[in-house]
Amino acid sequence: xxxxxxxxxxxxxxxxxxxxxxxxxxxxxxxxxxxxxxxxxxxxxxxxxxxxxxxxxxxxxxxxxxxxxxxxxxxxxxxxxxxxxxxxxxxxxxxxxxxxxxxxxxxxxxxxxxxxxxxxxxxxxxxxxxxxxxxxxxxxxxxxxxxxxxxxxxxxxxxxxxxxxxxxxxxxxxxxxxxxxxxxxxxxxxxxxxxxxxxxxxxxxxxxxxxxxxxxxxxxxxxxxxxxxxxxxxxxxxxxxxxxxxxxxxxxxxxxxxxxxxxxxxxxxxxxxxxxxxxxxxxxxxxxxxxxxxxxxxxxxxxxxxxxxxxxxxxxxxxxxxxxxxxxxxxxxxxxxxxxxxxxxxxxxxxxxxxxxxxxxxxxxxxxxxxxxxxxxxxxxxxxxxxxxxxxxxxxxxxxxxxxxxxxxxxxxxxxxxxxxxxxxxxxxxxxxxxxxxxxxxxxxxxxxxxxxxxxxxxxxxxxxxxxxxxxxxxxxxxxxxxxxxxxxxxxxxxxxxxxxxxxxxxxxxxxxxxxxxxxxxxxxxxxxxxxxxxxxxxxxxxxxxxxxxxxxxxxxxxxxxxxxxxxxxxxxxxxxxxxxxxxxxxxxxxxxxxxxxxxxxxxxxxxxxxxxxxx
Amino acid sequence: xxxxxxxxxxxxxxxxxxxxxxxxxxxxxxxxxxxxxxxxxxxxxxxxxxxxxxxxxxxxxxxxxxxxxxxxxxxxxxxxxxxxxxxxxxxxxxxxxxxxxxxxxxxxxxxxxxxxxxxxxxxxxxxxxxxxxxxxxxxxxxxxxxxxxxxxxxxxxxxxxxxxxxxxxxxxxxxxxxxxxxxxxxxxxxxxxxxxxxxxxxxxxxxxxxxxxxxxxxxxxxxxxxxxxxxxxxxxxxxxxxxxxxxxxxxxxxxxxxxxxxxxxxxxxxxxxxxxxxxxxxxxxxxxxxxxx
Numbered sequence: 001x002x003x004x005x006x007x008x009x010x011x012x013x014x015x016x017x018x019x020x021x022x023x024x025x026x027x028x029x030x031x032x033x034x035x036x037x038x039x040x041x042x043x044x045x046x047x048x049x050x051x052x053x054x055x056x057x058x059x060x061x062x063x064x065x066x067x068x069x070x071x072x073x074x075x076x077x078x079x080x081x082x083x084x085x086x087x088x089x090x091x092x093x094x095x096x097x098x099x100x101x102x103x104x105x106x107x108x109x110x111x112x113x114x115x116x117x118x119x120x121x122x123x124x125x126x127x128x129x130x131x132x133x134x135x136x137x138x139x140x141x142x143x144x145x146x147x148x149x150x151x152x153x154x155x156x157x158x159x160x161x162x163x164x165x166x167x168x169x170x171x172x173x174x175x176x177x178x179x180x181x182x183x184x185x186x187x188x189x190x191x192x193x194x195x196x197x198x199x200x201x202x203x204x205x206x207x208x209x210x211x212x213x214x215x216x217x218x219x220x221x222x223x224x225x226x227x228x229x230x231x232x233x234x235x236x237x238x239x240x241x242x243x244x245x246x247x248x249x250x251x252x253x254x255x256x257x258x259x260x261x262x263x264x265x266x267x268x269x270x271x272x273x274x275x276x277x278x279x280x281x282x283x284x285x286x287x288x289x290x291x292x293x294x295x296x297x298x299x300x301x302x303x304x305x306x307x308x309x310x311x312x313x314x315x316x317x318x319x320x321x322x323x324x325x326x327x328x329x330x331x332x333x334x335x336x337x338x339x340x341x342x343x344x345x346x347x348x349x350x351x352x353x354x355x356x357x358x359x360x361x362x363x364x365x366x367x368x369x370x371x372x373x374x375x376x377x378x379x380x381x382x383x384x385x386x387x388x389x390x391x392x393x394x395x396x397x398x399x400x401x402x403x404x405x406x407x408x409x410x411x412x413x414x415x416x417x418x419x420x421x422x423x424x425x426x427x428x429x430x431x432x433x434x435x436x437x438x439x440x441x442x443x444x445x446x447x448x449x450x451x452x453x454x455x456x457x458x459x460x461x462x463x464x465x466x467x468x469x470x471x472x473x474x475x476x477x478x479x480x481x482x483x484x485x486x487x488x489x490x491x492x493x494x495x496x497x498x499x500x501x502x503x504x505x506x507x508x509x510x511x512x513x514x515x516x517x518x519x520x521x522x523x524x525x526x527x528x529x530x531x532x533x534x535x536x537x538x539x540x541x542x543x544x545x546x547x548x549x550x551x552x553x554x555x556x557x558x559x560x561x562x563x564x565x566x567x568x569x570x571x572x573x574x575x576x577x578x579x580x581x582x583x584x585x586x587x588x589x590x591x592x593x594x595x596x597x598x599x600x601x602x603x604x605x606x607x608x609x610x611x612x613x614x615x616x
Numbered sequence: 617x618x619x620x621x622x623x624x625x626x627x628x629x630x631x632x633x634x635x636x637x638x639x640x641x642x643x644x645x646x647x648x649x650x651x652x653x654x655x656x657x658x659x660x661x662x663x664x665x666x667x668x669x670x671x672x673x674x675x676x677x678x679x680x681x682x683x684x685x686x687x688x689x690x691x692x693x694x695x696x697x698x699x700x701x702x703x704x705x706x707x708x709x710x711x712x713x714x715x716x717x718x719x720x721x722x723x724x725x726x727x728x729x730x731x732x733x734x735x736x737x738x739x740x741x742x743x744x745x746x747x748x749x750x751x752x753x754x755x756x757x758x759x760x761x762x763x764x765x766x767x768x769x770x771x772x773x774x775x776x777x778x779x780x781x782x783x784x785x786x787x788x789x790x791x792x793x794x795x796x797x798x799x800x801x802x803x804x805x806x807x808x809x810x811x812x813x814x815x816x817x818x819x820x821x822x823x824x825x826x827x828x829x830x831x832x833x834x835x836x837x838x839x840x841x842x843x844x845x846x847x848x849x850x851x852x853x854x855x856x857x858x859x860x861x862x863x864x865x866x867x868x869x870x871x872x873x874x875x876x877x878x879x880x881x882x883x884x885x886x887x888x889x890x891x892x893x894x895x896x897x898x899x900x901x902x903x904x905x906x907x908x909x
Contacts, residue, residue: 287865288862307863309865310868312869445863448686452664462848463848463850
């Protein structure tokens, strides 16, 4: 009896597993059959696929306000009013047909043929709702005092008087501003969003004007905004609606932990030009995974940091692979904590600038990056010739690698070398810790080299890694001596103003505590960089005046060294030409300069303009 | 008298190890690495100045193990890194084995509520995911300058539990043996029964575990360095391997073969030396394993 039972169980198990295997195979083939059926009517026009690598939250909720948003699918899902090409200064209309900027008013005329992927038209009401949503959820941008929709295709933004002139650029080009919260998807939250946004703005403007905010108003705002945020955060359109209606060019249709499949929005205004109907995102689990995927043609484009020898090997193994670099509009710098007495001494900072071999640091860290050989003027290396005049350059100190010059500066300032170690004028050794964020490989490599060079010179420098997720906490609490960090960065509005704002009235000044409001000696008299930034903001439209202020800021930055820039970060872009897709623009094409801050914009632009086509 | 006991100790414990081939080779390898860690840095100077143009130089007389991604001599780094590898990982393994043995023996011998309480503690440490726990530790100890012993103890905290569980199982089976019963009947103290009767028999087993823990301790110590808990040491073999694999991408270029090879070779040799010694120890002290007798 027992043996009969055993045989029966064995047969059952074999049948069960065999059925399971067949069922599994069936499930794998099913989606592709469905996809073929669904895309059949447009097969003659769009039959191509492009594969990229990115990250996304899983389980996928499809809520841009939820944790992780929609991940790397962002620029395919949401479109801004326009794309801006930094290299040419050209605005390429996307959801906007045109716009008009008057004093504190921006009028945007929307495309009449823009539709969501479920066929619903995109109207000015969606923009109004989006602005209310982002103000309610993110308490930003309060530069927009009110937004009106006089008709379905016109939006009027009334900006606050304190709004900076660079905000118009943000308004037109930020992906969050136009289509994040379609009314027909977020219909249950529309009134609540407006109420919370209005209340938040009221409090903000009272605070800005220096007026007291009534306690009951604060309490009401906290209660309503908490309730609203919780409701919105819990909303998962991809799960609730079973789809994610998008106004952008591609809609996520199937998302697993390792792959995201996106299908073309057949109602997209540029749909007729698109030759690619599917975007497959592979999970960017690590740089090495992306390297291997590029070699094997598993993906068509990506932008991983890659050592020089690996690039050479890759090009040999996969001749279809091309590489180009564009500026990431940021520089990686050595930043100092000015709360520490050691770094208040300008002589020490100048000596460090002379000790460091910035070419060597660039070589080991990001070999494709632009090197800062001589200056530390706060202007990105790739933009220096456009913004700094020859006359100004002649006034600036050159910080070329010169240990003899460093020794002289230190000796004149009372430092002395005892044995192998430099001592401060108070007899203490020049000793400090260099902190660096562990997960950023290139920063760690740069830090290793900086520590090595400073120790070889005779300082006592130790390296400390900041654990994952703790960078903000460590840097903002000032719990460091010196660190590797982003210095000047022109993200958002690619202009020196953005970089100097960051150095003297933004993120960098917040973490370094550089005395930006102090006055510094310059050839133009005693000037404060903080005041100059405010002045530049006011005079942005007056080109001559703006240039004059930029020269002054460059002088102060170079001579008083709030940070020492190590190299200008670049974005290396690798793309496979001719395997699955072709039609990539030449390496000199200004379109690539759109990549920093959202490389998917470049892919989106190339697909929606019909430049990127499938290989037949 | 003392001389006599030393002589007995030599003939009972040392000579058999020197006669056994496995333990002899293991001892030679470990002695080599201990010498490398103690004397090596005095003989081989370390120059960490990077020279990108000389990266990935093949092994030569000038650079016996070649150069790395930074153009720095790999041999010099291996020699100087052996100090932190030997001190930190061996110490961490030692602490893990010590804690695991004491708690494991106690759990195996003690019954009732005390035994169950110890068992619960072991289970807690077995199921706590070590990486998130390390992140919390990193946050807690971030501002403390921990020394090698403290770091080794922190590593050991996450390594002892599996050993304790295994040892408690061994003790449970040993404690019902006749000689333990005899000791109990003779009213021998608990300390004697635990550490003379039982623990003695576990020595080879504990020793093997000590060797196996080295790998785990090495991984943990690298993790601690990357979490900012331990002082960052670029010559630590684990850090070197991390640089080679994940930052320099040496696996993806033929030029980088020697870079990874020599680091792995030294790690493998160190662990293999330990394994040989532990196998030899087991053969010496467990006659059933002596195949040639």
